[in-house]
Amino acid sequence: MSPYNATVDTPRLRQALEAHGHRFTEQRGAVHRFLSGTDTHPTAEEVFHGVRGKLPAISLATVYKNLETLVGCGMALKLTYSDGSSRYDGRTDPHHHTRCNQCGEVRDVAGSVPPALLVDPTACPGFQVTGYRLEFTGVCATCA
Numbered sequence: 030m031s032p033y034n035a036t037v038d039t040p041r042l043r044q045a046l047e048a049h050g051h052r053f054t055e056q057r058g059a060v061h062r063f064l065s066g067t068d069t070h071p072t073a074e075e076v077f078h079g080v081r082g083k084l085p086a087i088s089l090a091t092v093y094k095n096l097e098t099l100v101g102c103g104m105a106l107k108l109t110y111s112d113g114s115s116r117y118d119g120r121t122d123p124h125h126h127t128r129c130n131q132c133g134e135v136r137d138v139a140g141s142v143p144p145a146l147l148v149d150p151t152a153c154p155g156f157q158v159t160g161y162r163l164e165f166t167g168v169c170a171t172c173a
Contacts, residue, residue: 045102059084060095064105064119070126070135072116108135108162125162129169138165 042061043053063079077092096117099105106118116135125138142163150158
């Protein structure tokens, strides 16, 4: 998939930003277009390098701030890991991921996950489940 998609739904982005008290900016649009145009689950630094070709004056700090704004508006997902690293996903529909323990590559899982792999939220007494994230870890074909 192309890392920069200029045909992303800008009115939907504007609406989501305004609903959360933010305004649309060229930088936010560029970060969103980049995320929506890739399936590689990039780091903030990778987004920065991808967007910088279209907006040479953009800073890494601006990219970080805009990524967090997009996550807060529901227009992107932030995948965080125990080592402190984060990757971003332009797909906000319910889906799952695989992550290679050697190279760190993150991929979307095609199709749906069998219900037998999911825990029943009622199995957590005294805890209100508001969401979950399923990630399969292992070794990708390239690293194997």
